[in-house]
Amino acid sequence: MARKSTTQRVVVSTIGAWFFGFLIFFPILWMVLASFKTELEAFAIPPSFLFFHWTTENYATVQERSDYLLHAMNSIIIAGGSTLIALLIAIPAAWSMAFSPTKRTKDILLWMLSTKMMPPVGVLVPIYLIYKTFGLLDSRIGLVFILCLGNLPIVIWMLFTYFKEIPRDILEAARMDGATIGRELVYVLTPMAIPGLASTLLLNLILAWNEAFWTLNLSTSNAAPLTTFIASYSSPEGLFWAKLSAASTLAIAPILVLGWFSQKQLVRGLTFGAVK
Amino acid sequence: MGQITLQGVQKSFGPVHIIKGADLEIADGSFVVFVGPSGCGKTTLLRLIAGLEDVTGGSILIDGKNVVDTPPAKRGLSMVFQSYALYPHMSVRGNIGFGLKMAGLRKDEINRKVEAAAATLNLTPYLERKPRELSGGQRQRVAIGRAIVREPKAFLFDEPLSNLDAALRVQMRIEVTRLQKQLGTTAIYVTHDQVEAMTMADKIVVLNGGKIEQYGSPLELYERPANLFVAGFIGSPKMNLVTGDSAAQKGAATIGVRPEHLKIDRDGTGGWQGTIAVAEHLGSDTFLYVDAGPLGMLTARYIGELSLHAGDRVSLVPDPARIHRFDASGNALRN
Numbered sequence: 001m002a003r004k005s006t007t008q009r010v011v012v013s014t015i016g017a018w019f020f021g022f023l024i025f026f027p028i029l030w031m032v033l034a035s036f037k038t039e040l041e042a043f044a045i046p047p048s049f050l051f052f053h054w055t056t057e058n059y060a061t062v063q064e065r066s067d068y069l070l071h072a073m074n075s076i077i078i079a080g081g082s083t084l085i086a087l088l089i090a091i092p093a094a095w096s097m098a099f100s101p102t103k104r105t106k107d108i109l110l111w112m113l114s115t116k117m118m119p120p121v122g123v124l125v126p127i128y129l130i131y132k133t134f135g136l137l138d139s140r141i142g143l144v145f146i147l148c149l150g151n152l153p154i155v156i157w158m159l160f161t162y163f164k165e166i167p168r169d170i171l172e173a174a175r176m177d178g179a180t181i182g183r184e185l186v187y188v189l190t191p192m193a194i195p196g197l198a199s200t201l202l203l204n205l206i207l208a209w210n211e212a213f214w215t216l217n218l219s220t221s222n223a224a225p226l227t228t229f230i231a232s233y234s235s236p237e238g239l240f241w242a243k244l245s246a247a248s249t250l251a252i253a254p255i256l257v258l259g260w261f262s263q264k265q266l267v268r269g270l271t272f273g274a275v276k
Numbered sequence: 277m278g279q280i281t282l283q284g285v286q287k288s289f290g291p292v293h294i295i296k297g298a299d300l301e302i303a304d305g306s307f308v309v310f311v312g313p314s315g316c317g318k319t320t321l322l323r324l325i326a327g328l329e330d331v332t333g334g335s336i337l338i339d340g341k342n343v344v345d346t347p348p349a350k351r352g353l354s355m356v357f358q359s360y361a362l363y364p365h366m367s368v369r370g371n372i373g374f375g376l377k378m379a380g381l382r383k384d385e386i387n388r389k390v391e392a393a394a395a396t397l398n399l400t401p402y403l404e405r406k407p408r409e410l411s412g413g414q415r416q417r418v419a420i421g422r423a424i425v426r427e428p429k430a431f432l433f434d435e436p437l438s439n440l441d442a443a444l445r446v447q448m449r450i451e452v453t454r455l456q457k458q459l460g461t462t463a464i465y466v467t468h469d470q471v472e473a474m475t476m477a478d479k480i481v482v483l484n485g486g487k488i489e490q491y492g493s494p495l496e497l498y499e500r501p502a503n504l505f506v507a508g509f510i511g512s513p514k515m516n517l518v519t520g521d522s523a524a525q526k527g528a529a530t531i532g533v534r535p536e537h538l539k540i541d542r543d544g545t546g547g548w549q550g551t552i553a554v555a556e557h558l559g560s561d562t563f564l565y566v567d568a569g570p571l572g573m574l575t576a577r578y579i580g581e582l583s584l585h586a587g588d589r590v591s592l593v594p595d596p597a598r599i600h601r602f603d604a605s606g607n608a609l610r611n
Contacts, residue, residue, distance in 0.1 A: 169361035172328050177375035177422070178349035187374070191365040 028252075035059070035245035042241035058246035065243075066229060068250055075225035075254075077140050078215070079208035082147035083155075083201060089148075090155040091197075097156075098163035099171070109160065112153040120150070120213050131218055140223045143215055147208045155204050162196030199265040202258070209255045226251035277339045278429035278462030279304045280325065284334035287320055294320045296486045297334065302430075302464065302479075307456050310466045311473040312483035312509070318466045319434055321483065325464065326432050327351050338429060349378070354423035355432040358439065360415045362407040362422075368394070369403045372421040379426070393425040396455070413444045420452070430462035437472065449476060470510055474498070482506050504606035507532045513563060513575045515600070520570065522548070528601035528609055535577035537598035540564065540590055547593030548574060552586050566590060 033049070034042045041052045062068060097105045127146065128137075136142030166189065174188045212227040219228055230251050233244040259266065280302040287295040294317045302308050310318040323329045325336055327348035335342045343351050354375070362371050373390040381389075394400045397417040407415055416436060423431050433452070437445045453476050456463045467473055473480050474494045482489040482497065482505070490502040494510075501507035507515045515532045523531045541547065550568030562582040566574045576592050584590060601609040 167359060167361065169357045169359045170363060172348075173355070173357060173361035173422075174363070174374070175328070175348050176326065176353070176355045177426075178378035179374075180349075183378060188363055192363075 031245045032249050034242055035249045037242050039240055039242045042245070058242045059250070062233075062243055062246045062250065066232060066247075068229070068247075071224055071226050071229040072250075072254065074140060074219075074223055075209055075227075075251075078143045078147060078223070078225050079205050079211075081140070081144040082151065082208045083204045085144065085148045086152050086155045086204060087159075087197070087201060090152060090159050090200075094156050094159035094163055098160050098166075099168075109157065112156055116153050124217060128217065136218075138219045138221065138223050142218060143223055143225070146214045146218065147211055150211070150214065151204050151207055154207070155200055158200045158203070159196065162193060162200070165196075166192050195265065198262075202262050202266055206255055206259065277304050279337075279339050280430060280462065280464070281337040281340075282321075282325075282334065283337070285321070285324060285331055285336060286333035287317075287324055287329060288332045294486050295324065298488050300481060300488065300491060302462060304462055305460045306478045307453070307463045307465065307476060308479050308481060309473040309477035310464065310481045310483055311468065311470055312489075314468055316483040317486040318468075318481075318483045322355075322432050322434055322464060322466045326353055326355050328355075352429040353432055354426050354428040354430075355434065356416075356419045356423050356436045358435040360407075360419040360439075362415060362418055364407055367404050367406055368399060368410070368418050368421075371407065371418050372399075372425050375422060375426045389425050390421075393421045396424070397421050412440050413448065416440065416448060420455070424455070424459065424461075428461065430464060431456070433463065433465040435466055435468070438467075438469075445472075452476070471512060474510070480510075482509060484509075500608070500610075501532075501600060502608055504530060504532070504602050507600055507602070507608075513577065516574045518548075518571050518574075522571070523601075526599060526601055529604040530602040530606070531594075532600040532602065533594040533598065535563070535575040536579070537595040538574070538576040539593040539595065540576050540578055540582065540584070541593055542584070542588075542590060545591060547591045549589070549591050550574060552584060552588045552590060555585050555588075557581060564590065566592060568592070 035058055036054045036056065037048075037052050038055060038057075041048060097109065131137045131142055136145070170188060170192070171184060174184045179187060209225075210227070212231070215225050215227045216231055219225070230244070230247050233240060233247050280300075282298050282300040285295055285298045286293070298321060310321060312318050320329060324331050327343065327346060331344050334344075336344055338351060338353075363374065366374065369387075369390055372393055373386045376386045376389060390403070391400070394403055397420060399414065399417055399421060402410060402414060402418075407418065410418065416439075419436065436452070437448050440448060449472060452465075465472075465476060477494055479491060479493055480497055481491050484505050489509075490497055490506045492500075497506060497510045501510060501515075504517065508517065511534055513535050515534050516538070517530055517532050519530050523529060539547070548566075548568045548571055550566035550571070552564050553567045553573065554565040556563040556565075559581060560579070562578040562580070562584070564576045564578070564582075564584060566576060568574045574592055576590075603609055
């Protein structure tokens with residue numbers, strides 16, 4: 001009896017899991033499908049699911065109308081650059097807070113987190129004016145800088161929790177074994193921290209890639225990443241669903257592929273420390 | 277050589293004094309156990325010797341050289357941690373050989389030494405495994421292997437057996453003792469388990485509240501405790517401590533009698549009268565916990581089986597030659 005009910009439960013929960021998985025994935029699937037429809041079919045009621053006239057003309061139009069590769073390159077530079085700089089700042093910061101905390105460490109961490117609670121729009125005007133003064137509007141460096149600052153608290157927090165998990169005893173054992181700080185770093189700490197660093201890097205890359213508020217407000221053409229590129233398809237003369245879908249599909253494709261191949265690290269990164 | 281001398285060693289964390297001046301002479305090749313209740317400073321003292329903490333005052337001499345300003349690695353000591361502290365990403369071979377690699381030894385020499393250490397500890401079949409693929413006892417052996425392979429002046433053990441189950445702990449206790457005798461290397465071993473202390477040590481340091489209460493051989497501590505704390509701490513079950521008239525008759529503020537030095541008399545009228553609250557029959561021993569009215573609870577030990585049960589009345593007669601006397605401040609009174 002027990003075995004039977006277990007099997008039933010497994011079947012039910014599997015179906016349930018697939019159902020909810022599909023539900024969550026459906027908008028993305030719909031978007032990809034719409035990108036292969038004509039504008040008329042994309043609007044059609046009732047909508048056609050798979051049996052429509054498949055076309056790649058939207059992709060051609062999108063590439064013709066705006067330079068996808070330029071925007072993709074901007075996205076790579078902005079997301080990659082801001083992530084790398086954030087890591088460079090966050091690693092020593094998290095390191096020192098994890099391994100030689102002071103009585104103020106907790107306050108500092110909470111203060112950092114509190115900055116994420118502020119709505120970005122609250123500081124849009126001063127930042128816009130500062131950027132204007134320094135000529136940083138519509139520049140890659142300007143976006144790298146602002147996204148780096150925006151994500152820094154999360155990066156520091158994630159790395160801090162990772163480093164915290166590395167037992168002090170192991171570092172002390174290395175010290176007893178005669179490792180200098182440098183060698184301790186190379187032989188003991190880095191190998192142990194790599195999974196944490198990798199998932200922090202990935203998550204931050206995705207956050208920066210998807211960031212739309214600052215990129216939309218601070219860039220127009222030269223430095224515009226893919227988020228701005230998508231937004232340009234919601235034009236005043238009406239929505240072009242099929243083309244918008246094609247642009248969106250192109251925009252999310254790189255990060256989707258990256259996410260797919262690194263899901264193990266990502267899940268680990270997001271649940272790290274939750275269970276021993 | 278591994279002679280370690282502590283001279284007035286002090287350690288404070290802010291306003292809190294953890295070690296209040298420790299003086300100690302540890303002879304080369306001896307096995308010294310630091311024992312005491314939790315929070316007594318025994319681990320801190322070990323970490324001060326290791327160099328993992330800086331002293332606030334005093335000096336630590338290793339083979340006559342003051343090492344307080346010497347980093348841990350240069351002190352020539354190796355340490356076995358309570359948590360084993362193995363490098364999780366390295367194989368057993370990598371773990372044991374890490375110290376040698378840091379010392380810049382040639383690869384073939386490292387391998388030779390690692391294999392010799394592994395053979396001593398029965399770890400040869402596991403050399404290529406990662407720590408997570410080993411049992412608790414094997415991990416502990418790797419930690420010990422890492423310590424012995426460097427041929428240190430002294431081993432420092434920080435409660436190394438406390439994560440093992442009871443049976444394995446007894447086995448490892450014997451192995452560690454045998455290994456230390458075989459290598460003849462000085463060892464300092466921290467534990468809160470006084471049975472471990474009594475069975476392993478050449479000499480025991482009893483610590484309490486950051487102070488050394490007594491330093492001596494296990495039997496010295498058992499037979500001639502310097503004060504009430506040591507009297508109560510060493511020996512299991514604990515020494516019976518009696519105050520009041522019985523003590524005054526012996527010219528002391530407190531007298532102490534070990535459970536094995538109380539003669540159990542079924543229907544006697546002499547000695548201390550009481551009712552058995554709990555009787556533990558272990559076969560080899562019988563422990564009686566006797567409610568002796570104003571004297572409090574007394575513990576008596578009988579070697580072998582004694583058919584007495586809870587509720588029975590007994591009288592306990594202390595062996596007059598084995599009574600320990602203490603003055604009002606708790607120090608032992610010698611005859």
